[in-house]
Structure formats: C-alpha cells, structure tokens
Amino acid sequence: MKALVIARKTLRELLRERMTAGLMLIFPVLLVGFYYVAFGQTEQGLAKYLSILVLNRDSGIVTSDGERWNIGQELVNLMREAEFEGDPIFNVTEVEDRQGAEITLREHKASLLMEIPSDFSDNFVEALQSEGIASSAELILNGAPESGDYTFARSMLSGLLRQFTFGAAGWDESVDLRYRFVPGTGTMSDFDFGVGGIIIFGITFGVLVTAEVMVREDLSGTLQRVRLSRASAFDLLLGVSLAMMLIAVIQVPITLGSALAMGFHNNGSLLLVLGIGLLMSLASIGVGLIVACYSRTPGDATNLASVALVPLVFLSEAMYPMPDLPIATIGNRTIQIYDLLPTTHAAEAIRRVTIFGEGLTDIAFELVALSLMSAVFLAVGVALYQRRRLRVG
Amino acid sequence: MGLMNMSNVVLKTEGLTKRYGDLVAVADLTLEIYRGEVFGFLGPNGAGKTTSINMMCGLLVPDTGTVTIDGVPIHAADDVLRARVGVCPQEIVLWERLTCLEQLQFMGEMYSLSAKEAHQRAEMLLEELDLVEKRDTQARKLSGGLQRRLNVAMALVHDPEIVILDEPEVGLDPQSRVKVREYIQSLARVKTVILTTHNMDEADRLADRVAIIDHGKLLELDTPTVLKKRVGEGDVVEIELETTVDPAIAGQVEAAVAHMVDQVHMDHETSTLTVRALNAVGALASILDALEKSGVQAGEVRVRENTLEDVFIQLTGRRLRQ
Numbered sequence: 001m002k003a004l005v006i007a008r009k010t011l012r013e014l015l016r017e018r019m020t021a022g023l024m025l026i027f028p029v030l031l032v033g034f035y036y037v038a039f040g041q042t043e044q045g046l047a048k049y050l051s052i053l054v055l056n057r058d059s060g061i062v063t064s065d066g067e068r069w070n071i072g073q074e075l076v077n078l079m080r081e082a083e084f085e086g087d088p089i090f091n092v093t094e095v096e097d098r099q100g101a102e103i104t105l106r107e108h109k110a111s112l113l114m115e116i117p118s119d120f121s122d123n124f125v126e127a128l129q130s131e132g133i134a135s136s137a138e139l140i141l142n143g144a145p146e147s148g149d150y151t152f153a154r155s156m157l158s159g160l161l162r163q164f165t166f167g168a169a170g171w172d173e174s175v176d177l178r179y180r181f182v183p184g185t186g187t188m189s190d191f192d193f194g195v196g197g198i199i200i201f202g203i204t205f206g207v208l209v210t211a212e213v214m215v216r217e218d219l220s221g222t223l224q225r226v227r228l229s230r231a232s233a234f235d236l237l238l239g240v241s242l243a244m245m246l247i248a249v250i251q252v253p254i255t256l257g258s259a260l261a262m263g264f265h266n267n268g269s270l271l272l273v274l275g276i277g278l279l280m281s282l283a284s285i286g287v288g289l290i291v292a293c294y295s296r297t298p299g300d301a302t303n304l305a306s307v308a309l310v311p312l313v314f315l316s317e318a319m320y321p322m323p324d325l326p327i328a329t330i331g332n333r334t335i336q337i338y339d340l341l342p343t344t345h346a347a348e349a350i351r352r353v354t355i356f357g358e359g360l361t362d363i364a365f366e367l368v369a370l371s372l373m374s375a376v377f378l379a380v381g382v383a384l385y386q387r388r389r390l391r392v393g
Numbered sequence: 394m395g396l397m398n399m400s401n402v403v404l405k406t407e408g409l410t411k412r413y414g415d416l417v418a419v420a421d422l423t424l425e426i427y428r429g430e431v432f433g434f435l436g437p438n439g440a441g442k443t444t445s446i447n448m449m450c451g452l453l454v455p456d457t458g459t460v461t462i463d464g465v466p467i468h469a470a471d472d473v474l475r476a477r478v479g480v481c482p483q484e485i486v487l488w489e490r491l492t493c494l495e496q497l498q499f500m501g502e503m504y505s506l507s508a509k510e511a512h513q514r515a516e517m518l519l520e521e522l523d524l525v526e527k528r529d530t531q532a533r534k535l536s537g538g539l540q541r542r543l544n545v546a547m548a549l550v551h552d553p554e555i556v557i558l559d560e561p562e563v564g565l566d567p568q569s570r571v572k573v574r575e576y577i578q579s580l581a582r583v584k585t586v587i588l589t590t591h592n593m594d595e596a597d598r599l600a601d602r603v604a605i606i607d608h609g610k611l612l613e614l615d616t617p618t619v620l621k622k623r624v625g626e627g628d629v630v631e632i633e634l635e636t637t638v639d640p641a642i643a644g645q646v647e648a649a650v651a652h653m654v655d656q657v658h659m660d661h662e663t664s665t666l667t668v669r670a671l672n673a674v675g676a677l678a679s680i681l682d683a684l685e686k687s688g689v690q691a692g693e694v695r696v697r698e699n700t701l702e703d704v705f706i707q708l709t710g711r712r713l714r715q
Binding site: 005006012013016225230232 | 491495499
C-alpha cells in the first residue's frame with residue numbers, strides 16, 4: 001500500500017531531522033519537567049493550595065418535623081469532607097466578617113470566597129420541588145479573576161457543586177459541569193492537573209510539523225514527483241497522516257512515562273490515553289494541512305502554525321482552567337466558547353482518564369466532540385490541500 | 394528514418410495552447426513524437442519548453458488542444474498510461490534526507506513496483522549512473538553533479554517508455570556531463586527520449602529530430618542535418634589557393650562557383666576563396682572541380698559547418714543563452 005510507503009518515507013525524514021524530532025518527542029518531556037519543578041515536587045495536596053473562605057449566611061428552612069435544615073451548611077460540610085487517600089481537597093475556613101475575608105483574598109492568602117446567601121436553602125428546596133424550573137439557588141464566588149488560584153479553585157469547586165446538587169436534588173442549574181469530582185483529589189497537585197494538557201500540547205505540535213513537511217514537499221518539487229507517479233492524492237495525504245499519527249503514538253508514552261517518573265499519579269488506561277492522542281493528532285494534521293495551503297515557505301508555515309497553536313493550546317483548557325465563557329446549553333451541559341476547540345475535549349478526556357480513572361463511556365461526550373472536531377478539521381484540511389496544492393493546473 | 398511513420402507515433406500534441414493571463418506560454422503546438430527517437434526541444438528561456446513538457450506529462454492542463462499517448466488523451470488516461478512517462482525536471486527534485494537508494498526505491502514503489510522490483514531497479518540505476526558508492530548517502534550530502542545524476546535516475550526507476558529530460562546537463566561538471574550524455578545515448582532506440590537543452594552540441598549529437606520553439610510557437614521541426622542545410626547563414630568554406638591568381642581567372646572562378654553557393658569572395662591579398670552557402674560542404678567537391686577546370690590549384694581547405702546554433706539564431710534572432 002503506497003500510503004504505508006509514504007508514511008515510512010515521511011517518518012524517516014522526520015526522524016533524521018533532529019530539530020523536528022526533538023521538538024516532537026523531547027519538548028513535551030521538557031515541559032513535563034518544567035511543570036514538575038513548578039508544581040509537582042512539593043507533594044503538597046490541593047488542600048494547602050486551594051484555600052477557600054466560606055461566608056455562610058444561609059438561614060435554612062424549617063422542615064415539616066419542625067427541625068431547621070441548613071442546606072448551605074451541608075454544602076460546607078461536603079466541601080470539608082471531600083478527600084482522596086485521606087487528604088482533603090479544599091482547606092475550608094468559615095468566616096463571619098466579609099471585609100476581613102476580602103482583605104485575605106486581596107493578600108492572596110485564599111483562593112476564593114464563597115458566599116452562601118440567606119435564602120439559599122429556601123431557593124434550593126423550591127428548585128428541588130419544581131425540578132429546577134421555578135427558581136435557582138445562588139452561590140456567590142468572590143475572587144480575583146486574574147488569579148490562577150481563583151480560576152482553578154472555581155473549576156474544582158464546580159464539580160463538587162454539581163455532585164452536591166445532583167445528589168440532593170437532581171438539579172444542575174448554574175452549575176459548571178466542567179470538572180466533575182469523584183471523591184479523590186486529595187493528593188492531586190497542579191502537576192497532575194497539567195500533564196493531560198502537556199500531552200495534548202505535544203500532539204498539537206503536529207500542526208507545525210505537518211505544515212512544514214507539506215510545504216517542503218511542495219517547494220522542493222517532490223510533491224509533483226509523487227503526483228506524476230501512480231500514487232493518488234489519497235495515498236499521499238493518508239501516508240503523511242499515518243506518519244504523524246505514529247509520531248503521536250511514540251510521543252504519548254514518552255511524555256506520560258516521563259511524567260510518571262516525576263511522580264504523576266495515573267489512575268486510568270494508557271490505551272485510552274493513546275486513543276485520545278491519536279484522535280487529537282488527526283485534528284493537528286488537519287490544521288497543519290490548512291496552514292500548509294497558505295504558506296509559501298517553511299518559514300511561513302512555522303509562523304502561521306504558531307498563530308494556530310496559540311489558541312489551540314492556550315485558549316482551550318489544555319494547560320490551565322479557563323473562566324466561564326458560556327455560549328449555549330446542550331441538555332444539562334453548559335457549552336463554553338473554548339469547547340469549540342478539540343484541544344479542550346482532548347485534554348479534559350485525558351485528565352479524566354488519568355486522574356479520575358474514568359473509562360470509555362464516562363468520557364463519551366468528550367470523545368464524540370473530539371472525534372467530530374478532528375473529522376471536521378481533517379476534512380477541511382484535506383479538501384483545501386487537494387484544491388490548492390494537488391489540483392492539476 | 395524507419396522510426397518516422399504514422400503508426401510509430403507514441404506521443405502527439407495537437408493545437409496545444411496555454412495562457413497565463415495575457416502571456417501566451419504555448420501557442421497551438423502540434424507535434425508528433427515517434428517511438429524510440431530522441432526528440433530535441435530547443436528554445437530560449439521562457440520559450441514555453443517546460444510548460445509544453447508539463448502538459449505532455451499531465452502536470453498541466455492545456456487551455457485548448459490535446460496530448461495523446463498512443464492515441465489516448467493524457468488527462469483521460471489512467472495512472473498506468475501516465476506511468477509510461479518518466480520526467481526528469483530541470484530543477485533537482487530530491488528528498489534531501491533520503492539516501493540515493495531510498496529515493497529510487499521509494500519512487501519505484503510509488504509507481505507500483507513491488508519492494509523487491511523497486512530495489513533491483515534502484516541498484517541497477519545506481520550502477521548505470523555511477524552512483525553505487527553513494528547508494529547510502531543522503532541527497533543533501535551529494536555534490537551538485539551527483540544530485541543531477543540521481544535526478545535523471547529518478548525519472549527512469551519505473552522503466553518508462555517515454556523519458557522526458559528537461560535540461561539534464563544544466564550545472565553538471567564535465568565528468569557528470571559525459572556520464573549523463575553517455576547514458577542518454579544508451580537510451581536511444583530503447584526508449585523515446587524528449588530532451589530540452591541549452592546545449593546545441595548536445596542536441597545535435599543526441600537528437601534524431603529537433604523542434605525549435607520561441608514565444609510558445611513551433612518555429613521549425615526536423616532532423617539537425619536537414620535544419621542545418623535549410624536554415625541559417627550556411628557553411629563557410631575557405632580554400633587557400635596554391636598560387637596568386639590572375640584577376641581575370643579569379644573572376645572566372647568566382648563566376649563558376651557563384652551559381653553553386655550564396656556568397657563567394659576572392660581575397661587577392663591572401664589568395665583565399667571564401668564561399669558561404671547552406672550545404673556548402675556538400676558542394677565542396679564541385680567547387681574544387683571548378684577550380685581545377687580553371688587551372689587553379691587548391692591548397693588548404695578550412696570548413697566551418699552551419700551549426701544548430703546558427704539555425705537557432707537565424708530563427709529566433711538571439712543566442713540560446715540570451
């Protein structure tokens with residue numbers, strides 16, 4: 001099969017090009033190292049890192065038994081109890097003085113201040129009785145939006161809130177579903193959180209490599225040579241894609257292996273991680289082909305690929321949690337603007353597999369979203385490349 | 394020539410035209426190329442040679458006109474038919490990080506040869522083009538001459554019936570030039586070779602027929618021998634006479650020779666008779682005979698034959714390298 005011969009040839013070239021091979025295989029490992037140095041080596045749990053202040057003003061409700069039921073307090077207790085391997089997830093401090101709490105926040109001595117309004121229990125029960133339609137219970141999360149701690153804590157908290165509301169009421173209005181917690185992030189550090197994103201970051205470099213490979217084939221005339229042969233455009237594009245996918249297959253275990261060596265806690269299937277990586281590599285190839293269509297030289301390809309890489313990596317949730325930017329709701333899911341990027345779903349899926357040990361069915365939504373987006377990017381890339389570079393003039 | 398009969402036409406272009414905006418790169422090009430001939434394609438830079446070749450091998454679609462291989466239009470042809478053509482482009486087109494053997498084997502497999510067949514063809518071509526010592530050297534580490542030889546080999550790896558060589562001698566060192574020229578000669582009669590070149594001597598020596606194009610138009614098409622006899626300022630023959638010739642006899646000699654050639658001039662100071670005519674060389678025996686009949690003894694004879702370059706300059710008004 002000619003595609004396999006093209007894949008072998010492309011791989012040979014890539015592996016002989018030390019800079020490219022290094023970029024693809026070693027850079028993610030270095031990134032893991034940087035992340036480890038920055039966040040991973042202290043072995044400290046999130047509880048120390050995610051310090052949450054709670055101002056509970058909930059007056060509760062009186063039940064039919066005549067007892068007072070403070071749902072806000074139950075939420076606080078759940079936050080305190082959330083743990084993994086015996087370590088708490090949050091360091092919860094209840095405060096009475098809002099002003100004092102704000103000072104603590106400003107001094108970055110806490111990640112977030114959660115205010116539970118006085119009518120929280122009333123609204124919660126009302127929502128419970130009307131299945132979330134009549135009204136919604138509100139929690140106010142205070143923090144510095146530019147602070148990574150705040151964003152991170154809010155993302156972590158949203159999963160717990162969802163668990164709480166689902167468990168208690170089957171109601172999920174205004175609850176961010178992005179980070180769903182299983183009881184079990186006690187020893188999870190920012191390093192653990194970041195590894196999934198780094199794996200995806202590495203694979204996303206395929207954009208740059210694919211673009212460079214295709215531009216070079218065009219510029220050197222070798223693309224014409226292949227076009228003159230009995231190989232079809234399909235063979236060519238499939239061959240290059242296979243080579244890039246194989247690079248991802250090599251890259252993922254290397255990155256993950258280095259992370260494990262530095263203390264990353266993996267709880268899931270490596271095969272599933274590999275599968276997610278392969279799906280993501282298809283999107284990278286697609287974007288790479290699009291970039292190649294608009295690049296005349298390898299330098300153009302590098303520049304344009306960098307422009308594509310920045311939003312793919314840094315505007316997704318691959319490297320760090322993003323603030324809420326909702327654009328729609330599908331079922332009980334809030335769709336954020338960065339959900340339109342495949343990297344968001346790929347990183348989320350890897351994170352949920354490696355950190356929370358989730359399986360294929362648990363990450364079905366992410367896999368479907370990632371597959372669809374990868375298919376779209378690849379289809380657009382292939383169609384554009386065929387039209388702009390492979391069509392007989 | 395036995396090659397030249399209608400049934401032997403392997404590649405034919407009819408009314409081939411290609412425009413790029415206002416520029417007519419190729420205009421109404423009609424050619425028949427015979428099986429087993431070496432066909433020279435001459436023209437100055439920008440004459441439309443490469444555009445024509447790209448249309449002949451199916452890389453470019455003509456605006457009007459057709460290219461057929463054995464009667465089948467190239468653009469309707471399947472890949473099997475297209476694979477009967479091998480193209481060596483003017484530029485060196487190699488994968489710089491593949492070795493010579495890997496490049497040839499890869500292209501062989503792209504032309505549907507089995508891995509084993511491709512390997513055998515690759516080894517054979519490396520041998521034939523004196524590249525065996527470099528079989529495991531990456532292309533980027535080869536000299537320009539060796540890269541060009543490999544470039545030629547790449548066009549032949551699938552053993553095509555028609556080989557298009559676009560300026561194969563450009564940038565070659567003398568050693569490589571000899572090697573490539575010998576190799577092209579070895580292909581003659583075995584394959585149909587379409588050769589574009591800047592080197593008139595090369596075209597004259599190698600080509601059975603030569604097409605001269607300029608501004609996209611075919612100006613002349615014939616064998617080099619016929620072209621040299623038909624177009625140009627002609628051969629120049631200088632005959633040194635043994636003795637000083639009496640002016641009256643000189644006048645008789647000039648008159649006797651004049652009807653055989655275009656120009657005749659007797660230089661009395663040097664006693665040299667200079668004649669210029671297309672095929673003056675062919676008329677040399679008659680000229681010498683006329684001198685003898687006039688009682689004039691001929692001494693040293695110097696001949697400068699009409700060359701293909703003369704033909705070219707006559708047709709295009711410029712030298713090929715201009």
